[in-house]
Amino acid sequence: MSSHHQAIQDKLAMGITWSVAMLLMSTFLWLFSDIVIHGISGVSWEFLTARPLNAGREGGIAPILVSTALILMVCMAIALPIGLGTAILLSELTHQFGWMSNLIRRSLDVLAGIPSIVFGLFGNAFFCITLGLGFSIVSGGLTLACMVLPILIRSTEEGFRALPADYRLSAAALGLSQASTLISLLIPAAMPAMLAGFILGLGRAIAETAALIFTSGYVDRMPESLWDSGRALSIHIYDLSMNVPGGNANAYATALVLITLLFIINAGAQAIGHRWSSKRVLVA
Amino acid sequence: MFKTWSSSIPSFPYHRDQLLRWALWSCASIAGLILVFIILFLILESVPALRHLGVNRFMFDPSWHPGENTFNLMPMILGTLFTTIGAIALAGPIGFCSALFCHCYAPPRLASLYGRFIELLAGIPSVVFGFWGLVVLVPLINQWHPPGPSMLAGILILAMMILPTTSLLAQSSLAQVPTEYLRGAAALGLGRWATLRRVVIPAAKSGLWTAALLATGRALGETMAVLMVCGNVVQIPSSIFDPIRTLTANMALEMAYAVDDHRSALFVSGVVLLLMVLILVTAANWSNRVPRHV
Numbered sequence: 001m002s003s004h005h006q007a008i009q010d011k012l013a014m015g016i017t018w019s020v021a022m023l024l025m026s027t028f029l030w031l032f033s034d035i036v037i038h039g040i041s042g043v044s045w046e047f048l049t050a051r052p053l054n055a056g057r058e059g060g061i062a063p064i065l066v067s068t069a070l071i072l073m074v075c076m077a078i079a080l081p082i083g084l085g086t087a088i089l090l091s092e093l094t095h096q097f098g099w100m101s102n103l104i105r106r107s108l109d110v111l112a113g114i115p116s117i118v119f120g121l122f123g124n125a126f127f128c129i130t131l132g133l134g135f136s137i138v139s140g141g142l143t144l145a146c147m148v149l150p151i152l153i154r155s156t157e158e159g160f161r162a163l164p165a166d167y168r169l170s171a172a173a174l175g176l177s178q179a180s181t182l183i184s185l186l187i188p189a190a191m192p193a194m195l196a197g198f199i200l201g202l203g204r205a206i207a208e209t210a211a212l213i214f215t216s217g218y219v220d221r222m223p224e225s226l227w228d229s230g231r232a233l234s235i236h237i238y239d240l241s242m243n244v245p246g247g248n249a250n251a252y253a254t255a256l257v258l259i260t261l262l263f264i265i266n267a268g269a270q271a272i273g274h275r276w277s278s279k280r281v282l283v284a
Numbered sequence: 285m286f287k288t289w290s291s292s293i294p295s296f297p298y299h300r301d302q303l304l305r306w307a308l309w310s311c312a313s314i315a316g317l318i319l320v321f322i323i324l325f326l327i328l329e330s331v332p333a334l335r336h337l338g339v340n341r342f343m344f345d346p347s348w349h350p351g352e353n354t355f356n357l358m359p360m361i362l363g364t365l366f367t368t369i370g371a372i373a374l375a376g377p378i379g380f381c382s383a384l385f386c387h388c389y390a391p392p393r394l395a396s397l398y399g400r401f402i403e404l405l406a407g408i409p410s411v412v413f414g415f416w417g418l419v420v421l422v423p424l425i426n427q428w429h430p431p432g433p434s435m436l437a438g439i440l441i442l443a444m445m446i447l448p449t450t451s452l453l454a455q456s457s458l459a460q461v462p463t464e465y466l467r468g469a470a471a472l473g474l475g476r477w478a479t480l481r482r483v484v485i486p487a488a489k490s491g492l493w494t495a496a497l498l499a500t501g502r503a504l505g506e507t508m509a510v511l512m513v514c515g516n517v518v519q520i521p522s523s524i525f526d527p528i529r530t531l532t533a534n535m536a537l538e539m540a541y542a543v544d545d546h547r548s549a550l551f552v553s554g555v556v557l558l559l560m561v562l563i564l565v566t567a568a569n570w571s572n573r574v575p576r577h578v
Contacts, residue, residue, distance in 0.1 A: 006475040013477040017389045020381035021398065024447065028405055031416050031444075085311025093308065104316040111319050113498070113565035114558065115505020117532045121554045122322045124539065125329050146318045153315065179300040207409035210507035210532070214539050234411040234508075241415050242512060248419060255412050266404050 035255050042253030052220050055244045056236065061254055063222040067137060067230025068206065070223060071216055074141025075148060075205050076198065082145075083152035083201075084194065088182060090153070091160035092168075112150035116210040119147050123215040135229040140216025147211060148201035155200060159193020160186065192272055199269040203262055209234035233258045326555050333548035342552060348518045350538070350546035357553055359520050363435070363528035364557070366521065367510060368503045370439035371446060375503075376496050378443070379450030386451070387458045388480060399455070406448035414512030417441040422513055429525045433515030436524040441509045450499040457491020458484060490571050497568035501561050507532040531557050 050060030086104065094101045123143030133139045163186060171181040187194075209232070217229035218239065231239070237254050240247030337355055345356035382402070386395050417437055426432030461484050469479040485492070515527020516537060529537075531553050542550055 003475075006478055010475045010477045013384075013480070014389055017381050017385040020378055021385040021390070024378065024382055024451075025398070025401065027444065028401075031413075031420075034416060034420055035412070082311045082314050085308045086315040089308040089312040093305070096305075097309070097312070100312070100316075104312050107316045107319040109569060110562065110565055111322075113501050113505075113561055113568075114319075114322065115507065115532065115561060117505065117507040117535050118322065118326070118554050118558050118561075121329075121535065121539070121551060122325050125325045125551070126321060130325075146322075149315055149318065177301050179304040182304065203407045207407060207411075209409065209411045210536060213536060234409050237411050237415055238508060238512070241418055251415060255415055258409060259412060262407055262409070263404070266407055270400070270403075 032259075035252060035259060038249075039252040039254075039256030042249055043256055047250075047253055048257070051222070052236075052250075055247070056220065056240050056250055057244060057247050058250075061233070061236060061250075061257065063220055064231050064233055064236045064254075065257075067216070067223050068232045070137045070226060070230060071140045071144065071212070071232055072202060072205055074138055074226060075144040076202065078142060079145040079148050079152055079201065080198065083149055083156060083197070084187075086149075087153045087156035087160060087194075088186075091157045092182070092186065108150045108153055111146075112154075116147065116208055119143055119211040120214050122146075123211060128215060133227070135215065135217035135219075137216055137223055137226045137228060137230045140212045140230070140232070141226075143211050143215045144205045144208060147208065148205050151204055152197045152201045155197025156190065156194045159190040159197070162193070163189050196269055196272045199265055199272065203265045203269070206232075206258070206261060206265070207234065208232075209238055213238075233261075323558070326551055326558060329551035330548055330555050333545050333552050336545055337549070342549070348534075350542070350549060353545075355545075355549050357531070357549075357556065359518050360529055360531045360534050360553065361556065362520055363514070364504060364530040364532065364560075366435060366528070367438040367442055367514070367530060368500060370435070370524075371442035371503045372496065372500045374439065374443035375447045375450050375499060379447050379495070379499070380454050380492065382447070382451040383454035383458055384480065387455055388476065388484075402448050402451050402455075406452060408448075410445060410506060410508040411512075413441050413445050414509040417509065417513040425525070431515065431525070431527060433513055433527050434525045435514065435521050435528045437513040437515075438510045438528065438530070439524070441513050442503050442506055445506060445509055446499045446503050449502055450495055453495030453498060454488075454492055457488045457495060460491060461487045494568045494572040497564050497571065501564040501568070504560055504564065505532065505557065507536050511536050 047060040048065065049062050051062055052064070053059035086108075089097060090101050090105060120143065123139060123146070127133050127139040127142050128135060133142075167185055167189065168181065171185055176185075212232050212235055216232060216235075218231055218235065219229040220231045220236070221228075223230040233254060237251050237258065240251035240254065333355075341355055342357045345354040347354050348356050348359065386398050386402070390398055417440070421440060422432040422434075422437050425434060425437050465483050465487055466479065469483045474482065510530050511533040514530060514533060516529045516533055517527040518529045518534075519526065521528050535550050535553060538546070539550055
């Protein structure tokens, strides 16, 4: 291949990748700006604190924010301890539970690929009907907990694996028990990774719609307890745009609120990731 | 990894350690059993329909009208396949180019900014994509070729949805190519494109395939975005401007009021979907495990 030929190919490839990237960026900026431009006028303190009126066309989203927060709380309250325990077993005790940890890791890989609507079907059949929880915030939260577990576990496990071997060796040399090593040394040291996993899981959970339609339900009243049905933000957007003629204005505003929350969550994850990596350099 | 706690060294007979091990074991069992439970419940719920209707009727009934006792899933299966294939055909090459841009062509500062942007996009809820498609894209398509809600809209929105994931996965497989290869190529006097085409891409091939397979799995299972832009008419489309209904949209639309065999038939479609995704995930894991031949 002549160098002249090569130079032309180089230029061509460069041109193509640049233009594709710019096209991609501009499409997504179009999406963002559309939602910001149409949504910003609808978002106000009143919008955040008022009840929805007239099927959501007017009024605000206060009960929906509360329901979303409660669903996320239930989800994390269940998923965090189970995720932490599993991650510790997978990273620290693998050699004691060899075949089992292999099996669990496989099953989590598959679980991570399961579509959210299938989680919804399962949540409906198991939590709502078999366990008799009905359409409730608890059912929705539990369904989401199943969904975010793989993310939580993967991130936490990686955090534990990234800890220097010296930690475990020195703890063993000092005669610390396994439990004390974990509680007073490894868990605090792996905390940033756990936090990053928590935030990633939170982002996934707050974005979820399909798994919640048949588990936490549609009701847009202020939930009185965890056993009440509650509507999540994403379902509110879906319902307003699909089932409520004239609901687009408030759907835009709700979408803007949801995206803003996700931006905050994302920024948090990146800040932690950044801090964590710089901290690890110091430790090493 | 570390032999510190292995059984070859007598572990400390602390009661707390036993308790801890027991607690961890139960956590992990719960995490591992979720998948078993999901599969079990999906099968349990779909048994009535399979028993009353049999497999054939899901393929050969005249139409999908559960109220009139006809249960043909084929239009929805085809709808899912068409949108998925269309989406990956669009998002695959674009995501690959985007990964190349971020990894090889963009100046470092822009590359890191671009990478962050893509990461951010990967977290955008599908319902927001669907909403944008519904209020912006569908009217545009309607102007071009009515009715608007169509397979084309579904393909475009799905492609946008899986693009960030595709790009991120492709990027990470490009990043795994050892730097010695790049230095070797530079020492041989290869240009940037020649290096990419002859060295980097072949070395990252299995990772790129994994990325494509995982993105396809994501597209297959996507619900809200396609539900909102595809029009949801149960039919086998004759052009890309025809409205269609996917398997996932069908479940989301009808679960709310489905009873008896109808409900069970929806779970059958859930099993079908799960099977398709499982095949893809297995293929992705397998292609990731194949040793790289360079």
